[in-house]
Amino acid sequence: MSIHVRAYKLFYKYLFSYIFILLVPLIILGAFIYVYFLGIIKEDVISNNMNKLDHIRYVIDDHLKQIRVISDQIYIKNMTPFFFEDNPLMSLKTIDDLKNYTLTNNFISDILMFNHNDQYIYSSTSSYKIPLFFEKIYNYEQWDENSFIHDMNIYETPVVRPMESILLRGQQDKGRFTTLIYPLSSGGAKPNQTVLFLIAEKSFQNLLKDNMKDYGGNTLIMDSNNHIVTALKDDPILQSPSFQNILNASTDELNQTVTLEHVKYIFSIVVSTETGWKYITLVPVNRIMEKVTSLKLIFMYILAFIILISCGAIYYLMLVNYKPILLLKKFTEKIWKDDNPDRNELTSVQGALEFLNNRNTELYSRLEDYEIAAKEYMLFQLIRGKFKSREDLQQKAHSLGLTLTKSWMRVITLKLGHIRHSFSVDSILELIENSLPDELEGYARDHMDQENIVLIIASDEMADTSLECILASIQSSLKEKFELISTVGVGRAYQDVSQLPKSYIESMTAIDYRLVKGTGQIIFSYELETTQSRSAFSSQFASDKLKIYIKQGDLEQIDNILQKVIHFLKQDKPSMFEAKLICFEIINAVVLTIEEMNKQQPTAPMNSPDVFLLFEYETVDELVETVKKLSNEISSRLQTISTNHKASLIEQMKDYLKAHYSDCDFMLQQMAEYFNMSQASLSQYFKEHTGSNVLDFETNLKLEKAKQLLISSHLPIKDLSLEVGYYNVNSFIRRFKQVIGITPGEFRKQFQTE
Structure with a gap:
């Protein structure tokens, strides 16, 4: 009775220790996964944002390069300024050129050209006097006729007007546009022409949405003067002093966690080396935590399920696996007599193993000698x-x-x-x-x-x-x-x-x-x-x-x-x-x-x-x-093996022919070398034991294969001849007719008719 009690104590001792061993790593693993997932998701968001920002930078830089090229082309075609009243035909040509540029670049909404000291502005659709243009065509909220003329006379380098509302001709609603201003000059002289490119907000917005969808943050583009060109969302924090301070302290490429208006964000920035424009994302940290919290709940449910299943499995396996220990104890008693009745099962097995180890050591030394x-x-x-x-x-x-x-x-x-x-x-x-x-x-x-x-x-x-x-x-x-x-x-x-x-x-x-x-x-x-x-x-x-x-x-x-x-x-x-x-x-x-x-x-x-x-x-x-x-x-x-071996050698020769008959380069000499015989000896030996010479046997194999292909496939006769080992299709046809009696084509037709 005492033996059974001792056995069950050992059983429960192992059971609880195994459950403890299971729980400790699972709990540690759970805590680790929680922290690790947070870091992974955060790194993933940052990495994805940086990649997307870099892609947006690349695309917009490419568009801006094209705009620069267009402005240079416009300048080359209009190097000598003209006045509308002096040369109306030249104005028509200019309008057509601007229209062509607009049609070939869907990123640009419109292109305007202004010759300084002229009273007209040229667009891709027509020419307008300056007052009419600002009153009826493109009515800027914060840019009138006088400001326009003043700006055109002082701008000597490209300038970007931030996104602003413009009332368009024939429309009730206002549109938002960014205006890129490119003064045109040569050799450092004062510009006498200016080209304006109007980029609709939707052009930027579509680009941002296509690349930054489903990430739960805000993305904005700023020019080199830190003016907002466009943003996915109009957020007041973008105008806050704290955001400007972070922006001024940022480097070319940066990822950091910042606090704006008591809210934590992951701030990512990429700066274009071509234009100096900044591409920025702000992702609220709580958006990341939403994913982590969801994963945490799922993980906890899974963890609890695993623990329950594992504990049940441990208990069952302990019942199954503990029985062999008791049987092993009985078996060791047959091998080694235990003088200590208070030993438990494992210590008894240990004593038996020590006894066997001593015996094995002796055997091992003998084995080394062997x-x-x-x-x-x-x-x-x-x-x-x-x-x-x-x-x-x-x-x-x-x-x-x-x-x-x-x-x-x-x-x-x-x-x-x-x-x-x-x-x-x-x-x-x-x-x-x-x-x-x-x-x-x-x-x-x-x-x-x-x-x-x-x-x-x-x-x-x-x-x-x-x-x-x-x-x-x-x-x-x-x-x-x-x-x-x-x-x-x-x-x-x-x-x-x-x-x-x-x-x-x-x-x-x-x-x-x-x-x-x-x-x-x-x-x-x-x-x-x-x-x-x-x-x-x-x-x-x-x-x-x-x-x-x-x-x-x-x-x-x-x-x-x-x-x-x-x-x-x-x-x-x-x-x-x-x-x-x-x-x-x-x-x-x-x-x-x-x-x-x-x-x-x-x-x-x-x-x-x-x-x-x-x-x-x-x-x-x-x-x-x-x-x-x-x-x-x-x-x-x-005398013992001669007869059987002859038959075996003939079978080997036949197998060799069956394996190589379709090779166009098959030669009897190669076969003779394979069987360590001369060509004449092989031919004579083969004919004595089969009644047919080697080449006739090979030809029969070729033609039987050809008949199968003629019946079962639609291969052209030329390709079919190569399949059965004939380089020359005429040789194949001649040999086929000689043996079968009809040509391969007639054989195929005859079969199809039947």
């Missing part, structure tokens, strides 16, 4: 030729923590003198591996006779140029630290993993050459090459032929090749090194070919040549016996 031995064994198997593909090697190496990924691999053997007992072989191996630069991957192991160190390296390049320096450095380190004089034999680099035993044979033979070259040297295997001509026999040619004859199952030819190898070994008496390499190449070629065939028709695996066994041979006669045994084994093996 990994070292496993690495040694893998490297040993590698130079024995037990890995046939780089994928197999990398998979095994990766599982043991080894890296052998580079393209070229070779074996290097170091012949050491007597190693003193005070030095361990492991420390020598570690020094050799650590002496390799980063661009090389390499691992060393001691040879069975304890006097040789075998080093397997992988590199991206085949060159031997820098390798000699690296090996010389290793020799120096061995002499300095262990007082060892080492002779280094270097085998060739190979990309094929299965050729690594050959590199080992070369390195070991190079070591033996120390009797001639001397100890303490670095001897590359190519230094041992004999000058004896080998034109009478090529092991590479023999191995290539063997591969072909094995795939064809031609036992007679296989036996001929092997007899030639035996004859060469006995009669030509090559060096022992050369004989070993020939035997390795021949045996390895046979094994790899049979393994490739076994992928199609699996049988018992054939053993690779044991490189260490080859190295033990002292006479050519012993090697000859090995080749003879190989011949018998090949014959026995091919």
Whole structure:
């Protein structure tokens, strides 16, 4: 009973602690999100306002540039002032020009031109005497005839009249316009002409509304003299001294929170470098808070819902998850006997884990010893030729923590003198591996006779140029630290993993050459090459032929090749090194070919040549016996897989043709190279086993595909011929008619009729 009570105490302890852990971050998160959202929304409003203001500035600056261009064009066309009464025709031309400018720029409501000392003003519609113009045409509330003439005589630079009401001709209501005044002069002379551009308030308003809609604030444009050109809203605070003070203290681009009439605003300003006009937004802070408050309520509801659901989920999961703890307690009692009955479930499990940990520590130490031995064994198997593909090697190496990924691999053997007992072989191996630069991957192991160190390296390049320096450095380190004089034999680099035993044979033979070259040297295997001509026999040619004859199952030819190898070994008496390499190449070629065939028709695996066994041979006669045994084994093996493999090879050839028949560049020679056969051998082999030659089989595939396309598609005959592998449409049509009896077009019509 006491056990159950203790269990439930632990249950509720965890339950409340989990709920507490849930609530604390949620509350902190809620407070953080509230503050964070406020900042984000504020920053978003400021950023959006600044972007919108900058866009408005860009658009209006562009319009003002166009207005400046228009004023310059008007001046160029009217460089010599004229008077209406003296030249009425010139006035008509001026009116037409002004009308054209107005029609091509919808931002401008009207354009006026005034020649100083003239009694007329010219607009885009007509010419008017000055009194009539101000009384009937454009009746400014705060600008009369006398003020106009006075201003025209004193303005020498562009001036902006702030937005003001003007009673327009024929209208009852007043319109609000901004008047841009551009005196026209050249070379600093006193202006004798002035152009006035009337910009309707709605032109500015539409621009502001399109860009600043739905942001809950006010936007205004002010000229360089801080006169309001236009504003979205007529707000009294824009005329307040406090606003003017803020405006005077503002820089070119500014965002700040200001207080106007006891109300907080986010104040944003952008100043045009072109015109000096200011573009300003005022957004009440409480507008931002409305969004925050709405989000806050939504968040609180969501938070409360999450807490309720989470608490329920915690309670349910505690019921579900606590049961395994009790079961685990019972299970640990079977593994480890708890002497303390007052322990709760978790402390009992802890005691059992401590017991298991001690056991695992012992096992881990044993496993480390196994990994070292496993690495040694893998490297040993590698130079024995037990890995046939780089994928197999990398998979095994990766599982043991080894890296052998580079393209070229070779074996290097170091012949050491007597190693003193005070030095361990492991420390020598570690020094050799650590002496390799980063661009090389390499691992060393001691040879069975304890006097040789075998080093397997992988590199991206085949060159031997820098390798000699690296090996010389290793020799120096061995002499300095262990007082060892080492002779280094270097085998060739190979990309094929299965050729690594050959590199080992070369390195070991190079070591033996120390009797001639001397100890303490670095001897590359190519230094041992004999000058004896080998034109009478090529092991590479023999191995290539063997591969072909094995795939064809031609036992007679296989036996001929092997007899030639035996004859060469006995009669030509090559060096022992050369004989070993020939035997390795021949045996390895046979094994790899049979393994490739076994992928199609699996049988018992054939053993690779044991490189260490080859190295033990002292006479050519012993090697000859090995080749003879190989011949018998090949014959026995091919008797088993010959029939199935022939059928498989034919199927592979058919599959190859089905995959490449539609290629316009298909060549029989490419197919022959793919199957490692001559063109004549492939053709003969294919016809013997199918009754048809390769080209007829290919043509049949092309024409069957052509018939399908003629029936199922509307491709033009020219495109269709390319689809089935004919560059020349005439060749396709001729071949189709020759085999089918009718042309492709007649075939398609016949099918459609049916």
